[in-house]
Amino acid sequence: MKFIVASIASLLVATISATPLEVRQSKQVTVALSNDQSGANAAVTFPTDDTDKSIFSLFGGTSVGAGGTVKASSAQLSDFASAGQSINCVIKNNGVSIGTLTAQQTYLDLDGNPSAAIPIDLNNASINCRIGPRRWISAQVCVFGIVACLQIFVRNKLGFLLTRSFLGLAEAGYIPGSMYTLSTWYTKQELTKRIAIFFFGMFGGTAISPLLGAALLKLDGKYGLFGWQWIFLVEGLFSVAVSILLFFFLPEHKGVSALSDQLNISQSEGLRPIQKPLAQPGKTHIPFRLVWKTLTNIQKWPHFIATGCVFATWGPLTTYTPSIFMQLGFGRIEANAFSAIGSLLTLPVILSFAWMSDKSNKRGLTVMVAMFIYLIALVILRIMMHRVDKWGKFGLWTVVNALAVGYHPIHNSWIQINCNSSEERNISVA
Numbered sequence: 425m426k427f428i429v430a431s432i433a434s435l436l437v438a439t440i441s442a443t444p445l446e447v448r449q450s451k452q453v454t455v456a457l458s459n460d461q462s463g464a465n466a467a468v469t470f471p472t473d474d475t476d477k478s479i480f481s482l483f484g485g486t487s488v489g490a491g492g493t494v495k496a497s498s499a500q501l502s503d504f505a506s507a508g509q510s511i512n513c514v515i516k517n518n519g520v521s522i523g524t525l526t527a528q529q530t531y532l533d534l535d536g537n538p539s540a541a542i543p544i545d546l547n548n549a550s551i552n553c554r555i556g557p558r559r560w561i562s563a564q565v566c567v568f569g570i571v572a573c574l575q576i577f578v579r580n581k582l583g584f585l586l587t588r589s590f591l592g593l594a595e596a597g598y599i600p601g602s603m604y605t606l607s608t609w610y611t612k613q614e615l616t617k618r619i620a621i622f623f624f625g626m627f628g629g630t631a632i633s634p635l636l637g638a639a640l641l642k643l644d645g646k647y648g649l650f651g652w653q654w655i656f657l658v659e660g661l662f663s664v665a666v667s668i669l670l671f672f673f674l675p676e677h678k679g680v681s682a683l684s685d686q687l688n689i690s691q692s693e694g695l696r697p698i699q700k701p702l703a704q705p706g707k708t709h710i711p712f713r714l715v716w717k718t719l720t721n722i723q724k725w726p727h728f729i730a731t732g733c734v735f736a737t738w739g740p741l742t743t744y745t746p747s748i749f750m751q752l753g754f755g756r757i758e759a760n761a762f763s764a765i766g767s768l769l770t771l772p773v774i775l776s777f778a779w780m781s782d783k784s785n786k787r788g789l790t791v792m793v794a795m796f797i798y799l800i801a802l803v804i805l806r807i808m809m810h811r812v813d814k815w816g817k818f819g820l821w822t823v824v825n826a827l828a829v830g831y832h833p834i835h836n837s838w839i840q841i842n843c844n845s846s847e848e849r850n851i852s853v854a
Contacts, residue, residue, distance in 0.1 A: 727835065754814075787841070
């Protein structure tokens, strides 16, 4: 009975998390445009449904649209109470982002020159308001934590498999969504190192979890829970706590925008290109035909196949490393503790390859070198496995675990940089 309740609850939270927040909650914002030369100003209220809305359609009949042309020098987010602190409104003119309005930045100088008030023509402009990453990323982490906690009610193999499937559904969108969010904050020159730092959390967690597991297994029998139940419970509660921190502290944007002419004027440097983020935040509706086009693009197949090959070996290795060490003769707690060493060594390996990629600007070559080194480690493991004692086997497994994913952050940024649109980037990263 407890398993049925846990399964139903897991399915419900996974389904709710998969439904766009805009569909579940109707939010509205009010945006005002001002023409500081004519003194005209107008405010319009519309829903935050993540769709591009024509500024001419919204403001054409107001005072700032007098004469058939919408002209304004500034925009202000004047009411966003129903949308909350994660509101994110992107204004584009002729298809190029000219600024973003958020709860933290409610005023926007449209002409790009704070010392002047020059109205610009917005007849071809659009505005897209949506709930920012703070809500949906923190919601995903929270759902993951709840499902993880519910695993303590599992009583048989079928229950374990079903609940783990729900857990996978709950977490599936987190990494692709986070990668896309990072691409809206940083330029392609900055992205590789930031992705490497991001994966420090993932692989650092992989390193810490065996140590935490070894400690929690000692609680076996406490308050009527087995050791494995303590592991799932603490993992889930920790994820819920992290989701709360994300909700309050995750930035909505990095404040980088590009003017329509993509140039910035500096008194000391003259004209220079603006350093734009890799992806501009805004509408990211993905039609099925684009999914099919991306997946059937043979130029991307090497990326997909390479990731599949590496994770086909690395995934089972990390999952069953404690069991493998136990078969070598180590105790259960020792095996969990020793499993952390390889994952800890992964962190400097990732940082080293990211540094090489940034210095050489040869992402493809760096990815191939990292994967080739991992292949060499696997070959050595296969040859030497039956020729060394248990400590030698422990060393070989540890080296393989340390080198397995050194390529991954660079590979992730490499494929993002070579995508032609935000939608294609989302599909490729997922």
